[in-house]
Amino acid sequence: MSFPDLLQEISGLGEGIRGSLVANQPLAAVTWFRVGGPAQLLFQPADEDDLALFLSRLPEDMPVLPVGLGSNLLIRDGGLEGVVIRLSAKGFGSIEELGGNRLRAGAAVPDKRLAEAAAKAGLGGFAFYTGIPGGVGGALRMNAGAHGTETCQRMVELTAVDRKGARHVLTNADMDYAYRHSGASKDLIFTGAVFEGLPASEETIRTEMAEVVAHREKAQPIREKTGGSTFKNPPGNSAWKVIDAAGCRGLTIGGAQMSELHCNFMINTGSATAHDLELLGETVRQRVFADSGVKLEWEIKRLGKPGGEGAIKPFLGSLEEQD
Numbered sequence: 001m002s003f004p005d006l007l008q009e010i011s012g013l014g015e016g017i018r019g020s021l022v023a024n025q026p027l028a029a030v031t032w033f034r035v036g037g038p039a040q041l042l043f044q045p046a047d048e049d050d051l052a053l054f055l056s057r058l059p060e061d062m063p064v065l066p067v068g069l070g071s072n073l074l075i076r077d078g079g080l081e082g083v084v085i086r087l088s089a090k091g092f093g094s095i096e097e098l099g100g101n102r103l104r105a106g107a108a109v110p111d112k113r114l115a116e117a118a119a120k121a122g123l124g125g126f127a128f129y130t131g132i133p134g135g136v137g138g139a140l141r142m143n144a145g146a147h148g149t150e151t152c153q154r155m156v157e158l159t160a161v162d163r164k165g166a167r168h169v170l171t172n173a174d175m176d177y178a179y180r181h182s183g184a185s186k187d188l189i190f191t192g193a194v195f196e197g198l199p200a201s202e203e204t205i206r207t208e209m210a211e212v213v214a215h216r217e218k219a220q221p222i223r224e225k226t227g228g229s230t231f232k233n234p235p236g237n238s239a240w241k242v243i244d245a246a247g248c249r250g251l252t253i254g255g256a257q258m259s260e261l262h263c264n265f266m267i268n269t270g271s272a273t274a275h276d277l278e279l280l281g282e283t284v285r286q287r288v289f290a291d292s293g294v295k296l297e298w299e300i301k302r303l304g305k306p307g308g309e310g311a312i313k314p315f316l317g318s319l320e321e322q323d
Contacts, residue, residue, distance in 0.1 A: 002024045002066060003023075003024060003038070003040035003079065003081060003270045004023070004036060004040075004123075004211050005023045005147075006023055006040050006041040006082075006083070006253055007021060007041065008118065010041075010057075010058070010059075010062075010186075012282035013054075013057040013058065013195075014054075016053065016200075017045075017050060017053065018045075018046035018047075018050050019043060019045040019046045019050050019051075019088075019091075020042075020044040021039070021041065021042070021043050021052070022039075022236045023040070023041055023042075024038045025038055025039045025041075025042035025084075025168065026038050026040070026077070027039050027042075027067070027070075027080065027084070027237040029143075029185065030067070030069075030070045030086070030226060030283060031070035031071075031073050031074075031075055031091065032069075032070055032071045032073075032075075032133065032226060032227050032228075033074055033225055033226070033227050033266075033268050033269055033272070033274070033276045033277060034136060034225045035074070035075070035077070035268060035272055035273055035277065035290060036044055036074070036076060036079065036274050036304065036307070037075065037076065037077050037078045037079025037080070037274075037304060037307065038079040039066070039067075039079065039080045039083075039084035040079065040080065040081050040082055040084070040183050041082070041083045041084065041085070042075060042083075042084050042085075042086060042188065043083055043084070043085050043086075044085075044086050044087070044088045044176040045085065045087065045088070045091060045257045046088075046090075046091050047091040047092070048091075048159070048161065048167070048191045049163075050091070051085070051087075051137040051161050051189065051191070051214040052161050052165040052166075052167060053165065054295055055161060055163060055164065055165040055166070055198045056165025056188075056204045057107060057165075058083065058163075058283055060163075062082055062083060063081055063083065064079055064082060064083045064085065064163060064189075064270070064316075065081025065083070065085070065188075065303065066079075066084075066085045066086070066087070066134045066137070066189045067084050067086050068086075068087070068107070068108070068134060068138040069108075069110060069133075069134055069138065070125055070139045071133040071134040071135075071138070071227060071228055072142070072207075072227055072228055072299065072300055072301055073227065073234075073300070073301050074227060074274055074277055074278060074300050074301065074302045074303070075178055075239060075274060076274045076275075076278070076302065076304035076305055076306050076307065077274045077275055077304075077306065077307025077308070078275055078301065078304055078305030078306050078307045079304055079305060080303060080304045080305075081304075081305060082256065084091065085189060086107060087106070087107050087108040087191070088267075089109075091106075091308075092106035092107050092108035092109075092137075092191060092192065092321070093106050093108045093109050093158075094106050094109075095109055095113070095114065095117045095282050096192065097117075097121050101123055101195045101196050101197050101198065101199060102156065102197075103118060103121065103123065103194070103195050103197070104119060104192060104193070104194050105117070105136050105192060105193060105195065105196075106136065106191065106192045107135065107136050107137030107140070107189075107190045107192050107193070108135055108136070108137065109135060109136045110128070110134070110135050110136075111129035111130075111132040111133070111134050111135060111136065111139055111144070112130050112131075112132070112133075113210060113238055114126060114129050114136060114195070115128075115129040115130040116126055116130075116168055116204075118195075118197055118205070119202055119205040119206055119209060120202065121197075121203065122199060122200060122202055122205070123197030123198065123199070123200065123206055124133075124197055124198040124199070124200030124204070125149065125154055125197040125198045125200075125207060126154065126195070126197055126205075126212075126293030127208040127209045127212055128145065128146045128147045128148070128149040128211045128212060128268060129144075130145070130209045130213055131146050131212040131215070131216040131226075132144050132145075132146055133222075133228055134228070136190075137189075137191075139151045140155060140175075140182070140183065140190050142180050142182065143175075143177045143178065143179070143180055143181055143182055144180075144224065144291050146212070147212060147215075150177070150179075151177075152175070152177035153173060154195045154196060154197065155172055155175070155193050155194070155195055155280070156171070156172060156193075156195060156196050157169055157171050157172065157194050158170050158175075158190055158191075158192065158194070159190070159192050159193070160184075160186055160188040160189060160190045160191060161188070161189050161191060162185070162187050162189075162210065163187045164179065168188065170184065170188075177253050179232070180232050180299060187313075201250050213224070218244065219261070219262055220263060220265060221259045221260050221261045221265050221267055223270075224259065224265075224267040224268070224269075225268035225269075225270075226259070226265050226267045226268070227265075227266065227300050228257075228265070228266050228299070228300070229264050229265065229300075230265060230281055230297050230298070230299060230300050231243075231264055231267045231281075231284075231285075231296040231297060231298060231299055231300075232297045232298075232299045233299075234295075234296065237294065238264075239264045239296060240262060240263050240264040242262045242282055242288050242291070242292050242296070243264055243286075243288060243296075244263050245291060245292060245315070246284070246290070246291035246292065247287045247289070248262065248263060248283075248284045249263040249275075250263070251278050251281075251283070251284065252269075252280075252281065253275070253279050253280040253313045254258055254271070254272055254275075254276035254279075254280075255269050255270060255271035255276050255282060256268060256269070256272040256276035256279075256280040257269050257280070258284060260279065261276075264310055265287070266274025266280060266281060266300070273307065273309075274304075274307070275306070275307060275309045275312065278312045279312050281298065281300070282312055282313075282314060282315050284296070285314075285315050286315035289315065
């Protein structure tokens with residue numbers, strides 16, 4: 001499937017833009033599930049100035065969507081309409097020691113690289129990022145966490161550019177963080193953040209990092225095409241426990257399967273479509289609800305237009321909001 005060429009529609013707006021603009025760019029290769037349709041227009045800005053200039057020129061009714069490292073993302077088979085913005089490592093991938101137990105990291109920095117930089121700087125409190133397969137931008141948006149620590153415990157302030165190209169600085173309090181959630185406007189594209197850690201020896205930090213890696217390798221299907229945890233943990237419970245109790249461990253639809261190793265992980269066994277994966281997730285939600293009354297909430301972000309098989313109705317239908 002392909003969209004009308006947006007480059008024709010916005011001709012002239014790209015003058016002076018230093019980043020890359022590509023129409024109908026396939027996106028499956030940049031997501032961990034390895035599925036999904038194209039971006040109508042993919043923009044990779046050279047830096048924050050380039051991003052701000054481009055956004056300031058776009059028509060207000062033009063859809064804009066930032067995409068990070070693609071680990072927590074399911075792009076539907078019909079693709080993403082409008083402009084997809086993917087921050088490059090070159091323009092948004094730097095890490096800087098600031099002193100005072102603080103680091104500044106660009107939004108395109110992988111979480112595990114932030115953990116590595118913190119270890120070298122003798123800053124504790126970042127080892128949990130070693131086991132999160134995403135980037136700083138996504139961690140800031142969803143308050144990523146693991147092993148008892150969350151992003152909100154480390155982030156001091158962040159920088160962002162809004163839909164009109166204006167720049168903003170938000171404090172931790174401005175983000176209204178909660179479990180796997182931030183209250184920041186979806187209009188904002190995060191470009192970087194300042195983090196604060198705790199003084200610790202590099203040896204102690206690396207021991208903690210090794211424990212995180214060992215746990216992940218033992219308990220999670222890290223060598224599969226997966227997107228991390230599929231559902232948020234329900235209050236006072238674990239998602240995998242209610243999924244397992246409902247008999248969904250190993251459940252398969254088309255090329256999509258709930259992992260036998262960790263049943264809160266969906267995997268693409270090799271031939272899955274985005275439709276297969278989303279249908280599997282909704283089937284699991286339905287069976288869990290029927291078994292235990294628990295209403296699982298998606299942690300995976302599902303975006304874009306459905307493909308030829310049509311949209312998948314959430315298991316509670318009109319009683320539930322679509323993402």
